[in-house]
Amino acid sequence: MLRKSWIRLLIAGVLISLFWSFLYSLGSGGMLGFVETPLRDAIRKQSDKEREPYPQIKLIKIDTASLEQLGQFPWDRALYAQLIDMLGSAGAKAIFLDIVLAEPGADPASDAELARVLQKYPNIVLPVVFNFKAEQEAAGRMETESIDYPSATIGASQNQFGHINVMQDSDSVVRMVTLGAKDEQGNMIPAVSVKLANYLLKEEDQIRWDEAKQAWYHGDDRIPTNERQQVTTEYYTKPREETSADTGYDAQSFFDVLAGNIPADYYQDDVILIGPYAPGMQDEYATPLSETLKMYGVEIHANMVQSLAAGKFYFDTGKPVNYTTLFVLTLLAMFLFERFKGTRTFIVYGILVILFVALWMNIYFFYHHFIVFIYPFLALTTAFLWSVVLHFVLERRERSRVTNIFGRFVPRTVVDEMLASGEEIKVGGQRRDISVVFVDIRGFTPMSEKLEPEQVIQVLNEYLDICTKAVFKWNGTLDKFIGDGVMAIFGAPVDLPNHPELAVQAALEMKRQSADLEERCLREIGLPVRFGIGINSGPAVVGNIGSEMLRLDYTAIGDTVNLAARLEANAKPGQILISEETLARVEGLFETETIGEIKVKGKEMPVLVTQVHDTRKQAADNN
Structure with a gap:
């Protein structure tokens, strides 16, 4: 009888584990990824002190005030050339223009002026846009239909290219930066954030793609990317956060800098990101920091730059470890629930939940690893419910058996009254x-x-x-x-x-x-x-x-x-x-x-x- 009980327990534990493992195997985050992801977002939120922005990362906003002064988009490219020339002459460390210039401009002279500035300052980065296929042939693939490069009329070199593709998760939230994507010849084009972060890093700590190992490195440390070359980014500012020395990236109006209201020398040795910062410019995205207020693309790139430069990456332990965690936790729970019955089952369940949550958080905070949470937790809860129901059924069966035995000595009404007492x-x-x-x-x-x-x-x-x-x-x-x-x-x-x-x-x-x-x-x-x-x-x-x-x-x-x-x-x-x-x-x-x-x-x-x-x-x- 005892052996039969343990066999039944083992079979139930394996079936529960297989069920939740199957749901976890569906898609990149499992069927319940929409629950798992917000949990990770919550644990990764930082205090104001922890999310101090780098002072050498600065934004120049194409904001409403600039649009009122300089007119509606598209602007003459000579304006960009003039501003970039001012910043370059002042000793800016790197300049990123977050404006797609895939087509020739209306004025060839303006394009020529911008080409002259780009040739003069090799530390300028221009955006490349990958147009990925709507339906990929396999999970984890990033097959490209076309690539939008800067127009040949502005004469940008390939070393000045950086892709700006911001990949949204299934819930339309931007959590990851795609470190690189390959062009038609199989050459890796790094993200803008990668190129800008390297301007903030020492040579030995540079972020690089190792073609032989098919991996990204931060110095000698491998970056834990997924199959799409993505890594989760940290956020150091809230969406549209008020500019201050403590909480937000320094952000000045494009027109103020161009007009000299903000001297160009202010940006010496800084990494500068120039981009849209006004409603209606179709460059806004949801982030884990807010469910309602979106963040401008140039802000997201700035956060990605700091995240990559800081090198605080977390590792997703991967499916083998997560499957093992799920099975071990489930079978351990089944064993303990079998040993401790009645009200003690609830106590054991509470202790296991607390220990699992503590383990999950400690692995992240101290080892920068994330093990999957929701599936082991639900497997543990399922094991608990199964145990409670099974104990109830067995108790009722035993009660019925005892009642039937006792009922041979006294009437059923007497038995019921004694049991009820x-x-x-x-x-x-x-x-x-x-x-x-x-x-x-x-x-x-x-x-x-x-x-x-x-x-x-x-x-x-x-x-x-x-x-x-x-x-x-x-x-x-x-x-x-x-x-x-x-x-x-x-x-x-x-x-x-x-x-x-x-x-x-x-x-x-x-x-x-x-x-x-x-x-x-x-x-x-x-x-x-x-x-x-x-x-x-x-x-x-x-x-x-x-x-x-x-x-x-x-x-x-x-x-x-x-x-x-x-x-x-x-x-x-x-x-x-x-x-x-x-x-x-x-x-x-x-x-x-x-x-x-x-x-x-x-x-x-x-x-x-x-x-x-x-x-x-x-x-x-x-x-």
């Missing part, structure tokens, strides 16, 4: 007022001598079945079988105010129901087999007697019990004898006949005995 069964008893019935089969010994043992057992069982049914019908408790006799109690363990009447009714029921069996025995074996019954009422000690650890016997002891047994011993075949005490309690309910006083063993004085013939109503009907 919730009281424990203990050794000991209590003084109760009860009626005791002893029944014995007269003529059993001669019958046993004439019949085969199997036939004797069959007849005995039929007689005992009649007795048992009669006791239960009248709400009595079957105390024990004594050879070819029966002892029954009325009024315990459940109080019955009219227990003397019920005891006599049960005796009459036995007498009536045994008539057919008596006739058959007389016909088949030539011997009448009849009941002799004794009934007494009064106080007795009722309870569990025996060994508390091994076996208990629910019974009654006392003089009331002894007298009932003596009355049964003096009853003739077919006689129901009751004591004077029982008669006083059922007077007028039954047809009785006084036998007189008889001497019984254990009593100094004779005992008045009365025979019960039938109920008053039954006797009247017969007349």
Whole structure:
């Protein structure tokens, strides 16, 4: 039985693990990635102190004020050339123009001026846009339909290219930076954020693509990218955050810098990002920092630059580790839930959840790894619910089994009432007022001598079945079988105010129901087999007697019990004898006949005995 229980537990644990592993295997983040991702967003949120922006990263905004001063888009490219020339001359470390210039400008002279500036300052970065296929042939692929390069009329070199593709997750939130994408010849074009971050890093810490190892490196450290060359970015500013020295990147208006209101020298040794910063310019994206307020693309690039320069990458442990975590946690939970049942199951579940959450957070904070959370947690919860339901079902089954067993000794109504009371069964008893019935089969010994043992057992069982049914019908408790006799109690363990009447009714029921069996025995074996019954009422000690650890016997002891047994011993075949005490309690309910006083063993004085013939109503009907 124990082995069967553990096999069932193991099978259930494996099935639960396989179910949640299957859901985890669906898609890049599993079927419940929409729940897993926000959890990671929450744990990665930083305090204002932790997200201090680099002061050498600065923004120049193409904002509403600039549009009012310089006119609506598109602007003449000479404006960009003029501003970039000013910044380059002032000693800017790198300049990124977040404007797609894939087509020739309206004025060739302006394009030529911009080409001159680009040639003069190689630290200028221009955007390249990858147009990916709407449907990829396989998960993790980034197949390209076309690539939009800067127009040849502005003469940018390939070293000045950086792609600006911002990939949104399935919930339209930008969480990752794509470090690079390959062009038509298979050459890796790094992201703008990669090129700009390298201007902030020492040469030995530069971010680079290793073609031989097919991996990205930050110095000598491998960057934990996924199959799309993506890594999660940190955010150091909130969307459209007010500019301050402590909380946001320094952001000035394009027109103010161009007009000299902000001197160009202000940007010496800085990495500068120039881009749209006004509503309606279609360059806004949702980030993990806000569900409603979007962040401009130039802000996102600035955060990506700092994130890459800081080099604080976290690792996704990958599916093999996550599958192992899920299986181990589930099977451990199943084992513990089997060991600790009842209310302790809830305590164990709570402890496991706390430990798993603590482990999950510690692995991230101290080792910069993320193990999957939602699937092991749900597997653990499923194991808990399965255990609770299983324990409930088994308890109900055991309760039903015990009830059925106990129900062979007392009526079902009595069993239900005892179970509902919730009281424990203990050794000991209590003084109760009860009626005791002893029944014995007269003529059993001669019958046993004439019949085969199997036939004797069959007849005995039929007689005992009649007795048992009669006791239960009248709400009595079957105390024990004594050879070819029966002892029954009325009024315990459940109080019955009219227990003397019920005891006599049960005796009459036995007498009536045994008539057919008596006739058959007389016909088949030539011997009448009849009941002799004794009934007494009064106080007795009722309870569990025996060994508390091994076996208990629910019974009654006392003089009331002894007298009932003596009355049964003096009853003739077919006689129901009751004591004077029982008669006083059922007077007028039954047809009785006084036998007189008889001497019984254990009593100094004779005992008045009365025979019960039938109920008053039954006797009247017969007349």
